[in-house]
Each structure stands twice: as structure tokens, then as C-alpha cells.
Amino acid sequence: MMPEGRKAHSTRILVAAASTIVIIAGLKLAQGFFVPILLAVFIATVSFPITKWLRRHKVPRFFAVLLTVLVDFAFLTGIIVIVISLMGDLEDKWQTKYFPAVNERIEEISLTAVDLLENWQVKDAEGMVRQYTNVEIPQKLGANLDVFGVGANVAWGLISFLGTSLLVLILTVFMLSEARMFGRRKNAILEARGPNFDRFMNSSADIQRYLAMKTVVSLATGVLAGFLCWAAGLDFFVLWGIVAFAMNFIPVLGSIIAGIPPVILAFLVNDAASAIAVGIGYISINIFLGNFLEPMLMGRRFGLSTLIVIISVLFWGWIWGPVGMLLAVPLTMVVKVMLENSDELRWISVAITKEKRRPILSSDDDEDLEDNLLDENLEISPPFSETSKS
Template sequence: MDAVKIKYYFFYLASVVVIIAGIKAVSEIAIILFLAIFISSIISSLINLLEKKHIPKLFSYLVVLGIFTLISLLLSYIVNISLKDFLSNVPQYEKQLQAGVINIISLGEKYGFQVDKKTILDALSFNSFLGITTNLIGSIGTFLSKFLLLIIGVAFILAESKSFEKKLKIIFQNNNEKLEHFNLFSHNIQKYFLVKTTTSFLTGFLIAVILMFFNIDYPILWGVIAMLFNFIPVVGSIIAAVPALLLSLVSADLNTTVILGIFYVVINISISNIIEPKLMGRELGLSPLIIFFSLILWGWVLGIVGMFLAVPITMTLKIAFDSNKSTKWLSILMSDVGKEKD
């Protein structure tokens, strides 16, 4: 019996390797497919909420999909203009930052501190930052070029969802337990994506409002970046804060930058550690180790976009494992149970 189980485990492992290799080979198609499925889950949740208010499904479908499309196009337009303007002004910002650092170094030298100016100024060059930014812009540009295809995919998935439910009932008509497992999986997926998208949007909105209050350039751009990077745990919020804080240091002063840094920390900690766990529940938490390796794996498979999709994809797998008794042990291994009570 043990030998048979080991053979099955090796078979499953080999299947996983083949599937991941296949996804990497068709990464461009896979990205659109994953995004369409995730967006459909969010929109489907909103349509269900409107239906509970006795609003016709077709009207709800058209309204929610139309609003999502308009908001996406508007944000894409604003972000595109802001990015182009920001990149054109980067050399000026770099000179201002280096001038401020030279003043600080000169002040330190008066008190006897010896510092290698050239090394520090080279480290403050925006070239490395621009390399990351350029790659990110390229990925966003590729995504926007396929935005119409994504919207069409979402529309077809939503249109098919009702008949898909009927198909599942026919398939599982003699097995209510499997149908319950799938319904639980579907409910938890929609709950996760709706909550995560809402809290990410709230993060980006608060960041944009605060940056507007302190008159920092391109507040909507940094708000959108904060919203997107909120899908990347821990490191995402740090990466999203760096460009805005550097810009604040250049265009404002040190006190303003420190205050903004505090706001970034408070907003991210409050939303990710207080609001999200209360809305999602501890059962939808992931182990930090699983999060770390999922970022590496899906970043390698799908590129930069894969880092944004890493946690949603991993969470989908965890919820799928949790929905079935035979695979629940995998869900427990992936869970963050350290903070839970016995």
C-alpha cells in the first residue's frame, strides 16, 4: 500500500511539473486567462449583490462590466500620461536628489565624518530604478494592448457562468458532496478576490488622497501603483512607497517625507493586518514561506505580472485543497496557523 501511495505522489509531482512548464510556455495566454477568471470572480460577486437588490441580471451585468471598463480605461489613460511626464522629468529629480545628498554629506564632514561622495552619488543614480520601471511599464503596456481581448474574455466567462452551474448540477447529480465542495470553493474564491480588490483599492485611494494633500507630484500614479503592489505581500508595499517618498524628498522636505513614510506604514499595516483578516477570516491566510516561494515561482513562470498574480493563484489552490477532505491537509500546510488558537 505504501509503495502504491509513493507511486501516486511521484505521479502527481510529475504532473505538477508538466503543468507549470506548459503554463510558462504559453505565459502570454495564461496571463490573460488568469486575469479574466479573477476579474470575472469579482464582477460576478458584484452582480450577485445587485441581484439580491432585485435588479435584473442582464442590467446588472451590463452596468458592472461597463463601469469596470470605463474605470480601467480612465486609470490607464491617467497612469500612461503621468508615467511619460515622470520619466521625462527623472534627470531633473535625480540632480535635485544628489544636490540634497551633497549638502547632507558636507554637513557631516563639518563634524568630522569622512564619506566617499562618488560611491554614494553612484548608488543614488536612477538608472537601476529606471530599469525596473521600464520593465514594469513594458508589462503594463503589453497588458493594455490586450485589454480588449481581456474584456471580451471576461464577458464570455460571465455569460457562460449560469449554464456552467447547470452543467455542474448534471455532472454531480448523483454526488451532492462534490457539488457542495465546488460551491464552497467558488464562494471562498469570490470572497477572497472581492475583499482583496476592495482593500487594495482602499489602499491606493488613501495613498493618492494623502499625496494630494501634501502636493506631491503624480498622486494618482503612485496611488495606482500602491493598489497594484498591494497584491504582493510585504515587499509590495515597500516597493510602492519608494518612488513617492524619493519624489517627496526632492520636491518637499525631510519632515514631509518622514510624515508620508509614517502614513504609508500605518495605512498598509491597518489594512493588511486588521481589516483584511477580519473580512476574510484566518482560514484564508497563507504561510509567509508559501507566499515567498509563490512569488519566486510565479514571477519566473509569468514574469513581472506573475508576481501580482502569485498570491491570488496560490490562494485559489489553497481554497481548492480546503474544499475537499482528501486534500485538506495540503491546505493546512499552506495556512498561516501561527496566530490561530488551538
């Protein structure tokens, strides 16, 4: 017969596992609710330095927030317009340049494979190769698609996107407007004998720094990737730079995915040597920027192992799609702090930590944070904040 203590422990494990499954299912079902909020959090955090700079130059808060949102809107709209324009050019280039190149490369690969198999004395080598390479490639992109169905889906998708964008901008306005109230509310909660959010505040300050640094690194990645594609003689180097910038926000996997289209394009248009050179260039960019700058955030400060980062990207991507992948590291850090506050689950936080546990922010970090992020005594950057001075 099982002892009472072991039975109670097993019951707690089963309850915890069932609760975790219910929470994960709820988060996935509530994707439509959480995704706009997370996007607003991301935009407000990244663009808050603009508001802070305007406030330091005596611009009233209302106009500072308004100008910040207008800058965000102009930046995002500009990227969308550029991408749509380049996609139209890509349609034309596919018919006149890339379609013949694809057929030519397939023919070259087929002949090489036939020669190799014949040297190995394989019977009917040509028929075997043609069986796998005789693929009908549409000369016009979307030629085999249901135009009406695709058009309807695009229209509904555009309406949904515009509605979500409007909601995100509204949430961003309120987050930027109420930034200075976060510190006061935290202190009021503490005075009312509520929970102490100091650990969350310190972690939130780190997350804000992570997003700010990630934006700078992503911009550098996009510029260098675009220059690399231009130097390699590839078309649409601006598009590949934008893709590299956007995908670099997804840890580890994003940069790999961003490098695949230019490598394939270099192979189709130029040759294998050009594709290898472009691939090496992308790897060099990511090694230089990712292994020297980002470890300062994800290694020394965040303490998450590379394996945990990859798993978190896959998990949050499954839960909330691209937005979850975009904010995988910050979301995992929030979960890590919650685990650290639990006596029974603290071991999980230790297990996913790369280094020995250490304070998230040192005293020097506290001073730097106050000097660089605060523009008023009680104002903090949204939606992540630092403990206000009493």
C-alpha cells in the same frame, strides 16, 4: 537490500517530484494562454456585482453584461489615460525640479560622509567618497537610451497589450453571460457520476469574497495614500494613489513597493523628516487596513500563514508575472483544496495552514452567500460559484 515497501515509497516520491517539476514547467511555458484567462476571471469576479445590481432592476441579461463590460472598459481606460498624462508631467518635472534636487542631495550626502570619515581619520576620505558618488545622472529621462529600439519595443508592446485586452474583454463577456449555467453544469456532472465539486464551490465562494473585499480595501488604500502624499506636499499624489490601489492587490509585498517612490520623492524634494513622515504614514495605512480587515479573509477564512502568502506571491509571480502575483492567494487556495482532496498529499495542506483545519464556509456563511450573491435560483457569480439549491 532495500525492503519492497520502502522502495515503492521512494519511487512514488520521485515520480511525484518529477511530475511537479513537469507541471510547473508547463504552467510557465503556457503563460500566454493562462494569463488572459486569469485576467478575465479577475475582472468578471470583481465586476459581477454590477451585473447583479442591473439584473435586480429588471435590466435584460444581454444589456446588463454589456453595460458591465463598458464600465470596466471605461474604468481601465481612464486609469491608463491618467497615468500616461501624469508620466508626461513627470518628465517635465524631472528636468526642472527633481534633477537639481537629486544632485543637491548627493552633494549633501557626500559632504556628510567625508566629514564622518575624516573624523575617523580615514586617508583620502574625499577621494573615496567621490569614487562612489560621482555618478552621471541624465538630465532628461531616457537620454541614454536607444530611442529607435525603445520605440519599436513600445509599439510591439502596445499592439500585444491591445490584443490581450480585447481577448480579456471577450472572455469576460462570456463568463458574465454564462454565470447562471455554472450551477446547472455542476449538478449535471454530479448526476453523470462525475467528481463532486462542492469543496471547490465553497472555496470559490470564499475566493470571490476575498477579491471583492480586496478591491474595497485597495480603493481605501489608494485614497488614503493619495491624501497622505497631498498633505505632504508631494507632486503627482493622484499617481501615487493609483499605484497604491493597484499594488495593494499583491499581498504583503505590493504595499511595501508602492510606498518606496513617495518616500524617495519626499526625501529629494523636502528633507529626511518628510520622508520619514511619509513612510510612517504608509505603514500606518497598511497596519490599519491590512491588519484589521484582511486577516478576516486570509486568517480566519483562508488560514494561510504570512510566510506562505509571501512565498506564493514570489512563486506565482515567477510563473505568470504580475498577474500571478495579483492572484497569488486565490491560486494558492485552489492548490490547497486539491491537496485536501488527496489522501497522500493532505499533509501539505495542513502544513501551509495557519490554524487548525475548519470548514471553509459555515452554515451562516452559506445563508449570507445565498442572500448576497445569487440573483436567480440557479445563477452564481462567475467564475466562482456556490452549490445551487436543489
